[in-house]
Amino acid sequence: MSTDRLVGGAADDEERAVEAALRPTSLDEFIGQDRVRDQLGLVLDAARARGKTADHVLLSGGPGLGKTTLAMIIAGEMGAPLRLTSGPAITHAGDLAAILSSLNEGEVLFLDEIHRLARPAEEMLYMAMEDFRVDVVVGKGPGATAIPLELPPFTLVGATTRAGLLPAPLRDRFGFTAHMDLYEPAELELVLRRSAGLLKVDLRPDGASTVARRSRGTPRIANRLLRRVRDFAEVRGTGVVTGPVASAALEIYEVDELGLDRLDRGVLTALVKLFGGGPVGLSTLAVAVGEEPETVEVVAEPFLVRAGLLARTPRGRIATPAAWHHLGLVPPAPAPVAVALARQDVPLPLDAADDGA
Template identity: 65%
Template sequence: MGDLTDAAEPADDNELAIEGALRPAALAEFIGQQKVRGQLQLLLEAARIQQRPADHILLAGPPGLGKTTLAMIVAHESQRPLRMSSGPAIQHAGDLAALLSSLTPGEVLFIDEIHRMARAAEEMLYLAMEDFRIDIMVGKGAGATSIPLDLAPFTLVGATTRSGMLPNPLRDRFGFTGHLEFYEASELEEVVARSATMLEIDLPTSARAEIARRSRGTPRIANRLLRRVRDYLVVHGHDGGRDGTVDVALVDAALDLYDVDSIGLDRLDRAVLDMVVRRFRGGPVGLNTLAVAVGEESDTIESVVEPYLVRIGFLGRSPRGRIAMPEAYAHLGVSHPDGAVTIDDL
């Protein structure tokens, strides 16, 4: 038993090293988002020349496009330490005060999902971002007093998937806002190729393209699918005459096993489409009704499923509810009924 334990430790260490390697450490290694990369490069270089902390940065965009990775890169290229937190974890002004007062000069503070911070903490952050100072209230009622507390200069990097939920006073205090866009297929192929090298997978161009095509324009999903392909290769790589290399047939077999279809739709995506098309005859159907019908939370449908289905033209949104577009019928192999409701009818 001791031999098995000893043998497992290097493998675990190697796996952790691979996980870290999948995240690029510098802007030069970061694939895609050319405009945001160029803007960040200028901002960081100006701060370095002037020997000051970089301006506060807001990164906005859908999940999985690299906001956390870019925050790590900002700290790395600024040669500053990084402190990480999240909006849901900061529910009281005291939580934020403790976090801010412990920062060292020039430290980079990353707050993920910053739009989910408590309102009292947001209001404290206004002064901290602008003047590097916070006011601590001591006591209650008429005897309460405010004690100013100076903070070390820092750079705040906020990440949000819903920038519209940020109050204007907070948004205005960021010196730079970067809007991350979904990736093109060619960029995702580069992401898959880089990650395959890190994972020591021999991946031909056709297999990279197939994984990229099913990745919904999102690097995080591309890396996730690649790891599932690697798992399938480890278990079945030498079955059925295979020689341990990855080809399109192996990618298809692996991703079909995980219910990821040819354009990246998973089980929940297809369940939503199927429900709108078949049960509700193309819609319109309300979000809450649709969520109950598929047995999922409405927030999940709205924030996880809908954005991609709307982006590829399978689902339409209107004041009366969700409707299935002709492309959805074609993908499900269902005839589009004459006289079906369209966006123009609503």
């Protein structure tokens, strides 16, 4: 799967190190997600007033929206240490027991990708979250003994990009659940101005607007594009990031006006030019663009669907009129029979032989 996309939401270790310098350290500094920020502020204020640890918090949303940043802010606002780990890193219940038993009172445990937690560890987490206790099994077979281990009160902050994969018993044990939405361009402009100040980049308003519009509603992508635009401005310009400079830089990096990159445009172009706009199955579409089906489905499709450029139907993928217009093409007129059926609210028959459900 492609992991090096300039407009991808994932981040490697090097980028996370850069992000650390740009992260806000308090809720007052955090930009966007107003509803989540206000609700979370009430939860933390109430916990501090009672002198108790904060309720467990579940944060869901796409990558790069600030879930890790909010976990760090929660720890900072509560004046507590933060322990970071992830679901894939905990392969056995013993791994989780070791982490939980080493926590201090009030400590915040951030569990990223919690939906990928191993089932035995997940079941141990139920008791730890609710009763602050775990049962450590010693021995094997009929002679195995469960030793109860008391835990100090702690706050678990779980983060997931796929909330639907969380089992209900785990989700119900969180005292506060929040979903983080994509950012509006105006909010991303504020993020960019703050980051530009920290990076000492001369970012003009039209430059911020240009970068924000191409950032796919994600602060991580906005900051990444800002650094690439800064490089262009310093090497081929005067160091000032204006609208034209940002546009020229992002054209080199193949990020267009909507934030689409080579893979996104390749999917749309194949769908429109090779298959007349669809419907076409996922496997066939992936072969046409030279990618694995999982790459097309997981990496490219989510944003194309949100942008209204692609639709997923029982018969396969279809390009919307907006996709045709974005590629500078005229969408074909609907077939007369299809129009008549649509007006009568009669569903079109599905092609069971298609591979694109």
